[in-house]
Amino acid sequence: MTSTDTTATTTATTTAAREHARAQAGEITDSMPVVPATDWPHPPADVPADRLTWAESIPGGRYTAVVLARGTRIRLTDRDGTACAPLMMWRADAPWERLNTADTVKVPWQAYLGTGHPLLSDQGRVLATIVADGSGHHDALCGASTLAGNTARYGAGSPESDSPAGRELLLLAGLKHGLAERDLPHPVSFFHGVRVAGDGTLVSTGNAGPGAAVDLVVHLPVVLAVAVADHPLDPSPDYHAGTVELLAWSAPEDLDALVADTFPGVDQDQEYRRALANSEAAHRAANPTSAAAPTGALAPTS
Amino acid sequence: MTQTVIADETVPARAAWSRVLRAGQTLTIVDLEGNQAVDTLFYDAHDTTRRYSAPATVAAQGSIFLTTGSVLRDDAGEPLVTITADEVGNHDTLGGACSQESNTLRYGHHTRHQHACVENFLREGARHGLGKRDLVPNVNFFMNVPVDADGTLGIVDGRSAPGKNLALRADRNVIVLVSNCPQINNPCNGFDPTPVRMIVTA
Numbered sequence: 325m326t327s328t329d330t331t332a333t334t335t336a337t338t339t340a341a342r343e344h345a346r347a348q349a350g351e352i353t354d355s356m357p358v359v360p361a362t363d364w365p366h367p368p369a370d371v372p373a374d375r376l377t378w379a380e381s382i383p384g385g386r387y388t389a390v391v392l393a394r395g396t397r398i399r400l401t402d403r404d405g406t407a408c409a410p411l412m413m414w415r416a417d418a419p420w421e422r423l424n425t426a427d428t429v430k431v432p433w434q435a436y437l438g439t440g441h442p443l444l445s446d447q448g449r450v451l452a453t454i455v456a457d458g459s460g461h462h463d464a465l466c467g468a469s470t471l472a473g474n475t476a477r478y479g480a481g482s483p484e485s486d487s488p489a490g491r492e493l494l495l496l497a498g499l500k501h502g503l504a505e506r507d508l509p510h511p512v513s514f515f516h517g518v519r520v521a522g523d524g525t526l527v528s529t530g531n532a533g534p535g536a537a538v539d540l541v542v543h544l545p546v547v548l549a550v551a552v553a554d555h556p557l558d559p560s561p562d563y564h565a566g567t568v569e570l571l572a573w574s575a576p577e578d579l580d581a582l583v584a585d586t587f588p589g590v591d592q593d594q595e596y597r598r599a600l601a602n603s604e605a606a607h608r609a610a611n612p613t614s615a616a617a618p619t620g621a622l623a624p625t626s
Numbered sequence: 627m628t629q630t631v632i633a634d635e636t637v638p639a640r641a642a643w644s645r646v647l648r649a650g651q652t653l654t655i656v657d658l659e660g661n662q663a664v665d666t667l668f669y670d671a672h673d674t675t676r677r678y679s680a681p682a683t684v685a686a687q688g689s690i691f692l693t694t695g696s697v698l699r700d701d702a703g704e705p706l707v708t709i710t711a712d713e714v715g716n717h718d719t720l721g722g723a724c725s726q727e728s729n730t731l732r733y734g735h736h737t738r739h740q741h742a743c744v745e746n747f748l749r750e751g752a753r754h755g756l757g758k759r760d761l762v763p764n765v766n767f768f769m770n771v772p773v774d775a776d777g778t779l780g781i782v783d784g785r786s787a788p789g790k791n792l793a794l795r796a797d798r799n800v801i802v803l804v805s806n807c808p809q810i811n812n813p814c815n816g817f818d819p820t821p822v823r824m825i826v827t828a
Contacts, residue, residue, distance in 0.1 A: 425681070426722020426763035429779055431731045435720065436777030446744075446761075448727030465690065465720065467681025472703030491701060505675040508701070509762045520773040524691035524716070526684060556685035598731045 354567060355383040364571065371399070371573055378572035382409075384565030385488045387551040389497035390572070391416050394607065396542040397575035398452070400514055400550065402459065404566030405534035408516035408555040410468035410490040412497070412508065413443065413451045416545040417610065419503060421447045425510045429464050431595050435520065437462040437512060440590040442599055443540070449603040452540040453582055455590060459536035461517030461529055467510040468494055469556045478563050487563035490553035497549035514538050515568070516555035528557040541578045543603045633826040639819040640741060640808035642750035646671050647796035651828045652710065655767055659820035660788040663769040663807040665723050665743045667751075667762070668698060668706045671799040674756060676700045680719045680763050690773065692717040692765065698794075706800055711793040714786045718771040721781055722763035723747065724809045733811045746805035754801050766807075767792060769814050783813045 335341040357380040358364045364379035377396065382388050384407065392398070400409055415421040424446035429435045431444055439457045442450040468490025474481025481489035483496060491508070498508050515536060517529035542548075552568045554560070581587040583600060592600075607614075632651065636658070637643040647653055655664055670676035682699040684690050692698070694712040697705045709717075723743035730738050747761055768786040773779045808819050 420758050424722065424728075424763065426720065427725075427728045427731075430721050430781075431728060433780050434777050435773045435779040444728075444731075446725065446727070448725070448730050465681065466685040467679065470679075470682050470701065470703035472699075473682070473686065504759070505701075506759045510679065510681045519777075520690055522775070524689045524773075526688050526690065556681075557688075595731045598735070602727075602730065 354381055355386070356381065361572070367571070368399070371571060375573040375575070376571060377574055378570065380570045382550060382552050382568045382570060384552050384567065385486070385563070387493035387497050387549065388570065389500055389547060389549040392542050392546055392548050392572055394542060394545055395574060395576035395579045396572050397455070397578050398540045398542065398548070399537050399571045401535065401537040401569040402515040402531060402566065403534065403569055405531050405536070406564045406566035407531070407552055407568045408490070408558065408565060409514040409568045410494060410511035410551045410553065411514060412494050412511040412549045413546040414501070414503065414507065415445065415451065416547050419501070419507065419547065421445045421449070422507070422509060423451060423511070425464050425467070425512060428512065431599065432593065435465065437464055440592070440596070442596055443512065444599060448599065449606055450543045450599045451546055452542045453590070454538060455541050455578065455582070455587060456537070456539035459515055459532040459538055461515055461532045461536070462538070463513045463516060463518040463555065465520070466513070466518055466526065466556050467491070468513065468551060469553050473556055488553055490551045493551035493553055494549050497551065501547050513555060516558060518557060526557060528555065528559055541575060541582060543579065543600070544607060629827040631825060631827055633824065635824050637804065637806045637822050637824060639806060639821050641806050642746035643804040643806065643824060644750045644754065645802050645824070645826065647800050647802055647826065648828070649796050649798045651826055652793050652795050653802060654791055654793040654825040654827065656789065656791040656823040656825065657768050657786045658788065658823055660786050660790065661768070661784040661816040662786070662820045662822055663784070663809070663814035664767040664822055665764050665805040665807050666767055667747065667764045667803040669756070669760070669801040669803070670700065670706065671801050674754070674760060674801065676702065676704070677760065677762060678706060678765065680765070684719050690719050691715070692719060698765065705797040707794045707796050709792060710795045713790040714768055714792060716770055716785060717792070718766035718769040720773070720779060721766055721769060721771045723805065724807065729811065737811060740810065741808045743805035743807055743809070746808070747803060751803055754803070756803070766814070781812050781814050784816070
């Protein structure tokens with residue numbers, strides 16, 4: 325708190341009320357965007373601070389939405405080790421194309437998210453690729469918590485309550501971008517793991533601990549929505565979602581490396597290569613005069 | 627109690643089907659020739675933004691598989707339909723629908739112009755005012771999608787057989803939207819789509 329000593333001021337006049345309001349500005353809290361993002365006070369050592377395009381901390385029970393360009397790299401960090409971050413993406417230039425969780429697990433033949441896993445749209449394209457994962461605790465099966473589920477568990481699930489459901493928050497994010505309820509399918513969730521037992525039973529594996537981070541590279545322009553809300557299978561009786569840090573920076577060389585199959589630590593299978601090729605083709609078709617990523621290494625499809 | 631048959635229809639191989647079920651009515655799906663995947667979506671008939679949610683369904687029941695007693699829920703977590711009888715088990719919640727677009731990733735670009743479930747959903751859904759934005763990952767009745775210990779997941783041979791059936795009861799008035807899967811590249815229907823029978827009783 326910097327300057328909110330209300331005893332020294334009055335708000336009985338317009339001038340005084342304006343002074344009172346203006347005196348609040350300039351605070352730095354743990355729940356806010358920093359603009360411009362290059363002013364972010366504590367960039368990680370491996371992130372070029374002058375390339376930051378978005379920097380925000382999202383407290384538990386809240387959300388954000390931002391349009392991100394192709395070639396953006398995102399880092400989400402579970403600051404306290406108690407976060408769950410349901411994430412949704414729509415293609416910014418064609419929002420009826422959007423994340424499809426069924427294709428995201430079916431196409432790579434893999435239910436668990438990790439480094440190299442593509443987040444696929446319903447049009448056979450990669451919206452983003454997970455390129456680094458310091459958590460290993462994620463979920464593409466259970467979606468975000470629901471109004472009915474949170475009401476049953478915590479007594480409330482609406483956005484204004486103390487235990488907002490993840491889906492309610494993602495819906496607000498979509499509505500702010502002109503989207504409607506029908507435009508909100510199911511998100512993937514970072515930082516709270518789930519595993520499937522042999523008989524199909526779902527088992528919560530919780531969080532990895534404070535500071536766990538996951539990085540994504542964006543392949544096509546997207547509206548990115550991130551909520552922070554307890555996972556539907558979180559065994560805790562109390563709502564305890566912690567802060568998630570969202571950093572984004574321009575990283576066209578990372579996208580180039582994925583397309584060229586030279587990105588360290590990302591093993592690419594044939595389904596991924598075709599998804600990548602489809603994304604590049606869509607970009608070129610829509611932007612024939614812009615510089616496309618080098619696609620010479622794109623494998624022929626089999 | 628005597629059941630009244632309200633409808634008894636056969637959905638041809640590869641085709642779409644839809645119907646409004648009134649609360650309390652039962653739909654019995656008969657896998658006539660066996661090993662046919664029946665891709666299905668449910669919407670509240672009065673508010674189609676209330677639609678089937680695979681994540682809400684599996685999270686609430688704590689399992690990825692559907693069988694007798696499973697409650698299929700909407701995005702807000704409320705019940706849409708309940709499975710009341712099942713001769714097969716393990717109906718799939720994860721695989722979603724085949725589409726021309728996903729087929730290019732899974733099998734190669736030569737499959738691009740094969741008719742797929744999403745087209746059935748779009749064409750049949752349009753009769754109810756539903757469009758692309760209304761489509762979400764669906765239930766696959768009779769389809770078998772296991773998850774291995776390392777997360778490997780895939781569509782494998784079905785567990786159904788000729789004449790096996792399941793029944794579900796509408797918990798409110800719902801639109802049932804079905805694609806009798808045309809997929810010919812994987813074992814969801816033994817690489818050979820076959821007809822199914824839909825019986826509605828009250």
